[in-house]
Amino acid sequence: GQNIDQPTEMTATEGAIVQINCTYQTSGFNGLFWYQQHAGEAPTFLSYNVLDGLEEKGRFSSFLSRSKGYSYLLLKELQMKDSASYLCVVMDSNYQLIWGAGTKLIIKP
Amino acid sequence: GAVVSQHPSWVICKSGTSVKIECRSLDFQATTMFWYRQFPKQSLMLMATSNEGSKATYEQGVEKDKFLINHASLTLSTLTVTSAHPEDSSFYICSARDLTGNSEQFFGPGTRLTVL
Numbered sequence: 001g002q003n004i005d006q007p008t009e010m011t012a013t014e015g016a017i018v019q020i021n022c023t024y025q026t027s028g029f030n031g032l033f034w035y036q037q038h039a040g041e042a043p044t045f046l047s048y049n050v051l052d053g054l055e056e057k058g059r060f061s062s063f064l065s066r067s068k069g070y071s072y073l074l075l076k077e078l079q080m081k082d083s084a085s086y087l088c089v090v091m092d093s094n095y096q097l098i099w100g101a102g103t104k105l106i107i108k109p
Numbered sequence: 110g111a112v113v114s115q116h117p118s119w120v121i122c123k124s125g126t127s128v129k130i131e132c133r134s135l136d137f138q139a140t141t142m143f144w145y146r147q148f149p150k151q152s153l154m155l156m157a158t159s160n161e162g163s164k165a166t167y168e169q170g171v172e173k174d175k176f177l178i179n180h181a182s183l184t185l186s187t188l189t190v191t192s193a194h195p196e197d198s199s200f201y202i203c204s205a206r207d208l209t210g211n212s213e214q215f216f217g218p219g220t221r222l223t224v225l
Contacts, residue, residue, distance in 0.1 A: 042145065042153050043153055094119070095119065096118055097216070098218065099216045
């Protein structure tokens with residue numbers, strides 16, 4: 001079966017750095033997305049990785065290792081507004097989106 | 110966790126034809142279902158919100174006569190793209206929220222529509 005694992009909840013301090021891990025087993029691979037979702041709102045696109053390596057975009061970076069079926073989202077200089085759920089999503093060989101359950105990130109002052 | 114399915118997973122159609130996409134909540138009852146479309150590497154764009162037994166609420170800029178939504182039961186919502194054109198080619202994703210009113214949404218796998 002297809003599966004995406006990410007922690008259910010994480011807590012971090014304002015100004016700190018947090019890494020949210022995601023591991024996946026899917027039927028083929030056509031890219032991995034990270035989305036941010038605030039409660040009651042639609043998910044917002046953060047990043048897309050299809051090749052191995054690190055993609056940096058401002059305070060957010062995303063890393064992919066296809067051989068390990070592993071990705072992480074790194075958030076630096078955390079702000080209170082970063083409190084949200086972070087969704088790891090993999091597109092399989094049929095271009096279907098496999099959604100992770102999301103990691104609820106709680107930022108404390 | 111809760112499962113949402115979509116059918117078909119992909120469809121290719123000729124310009125001018127209509128296409129129906131189904132969204133089902135498999136192990137829970139969904140009072141509210143959401144329809145999104147996604148262009149490559151972009152965020153999901155909410156098209157409409159449908160509540161069981163009532164008319165869908167469309168987002169600004171989405172033509173309700175072109176994108177017909179029916180939410181006839183607590184486990185099924187359908188999106189019909191009428192008179193499809195190539196610019197309607199996109200990834201259509203539904204999500205569902207359960208009866209408890211929990212804000213958590215469960216997403217379907219998406220339907221890739223290609224209009225020739």
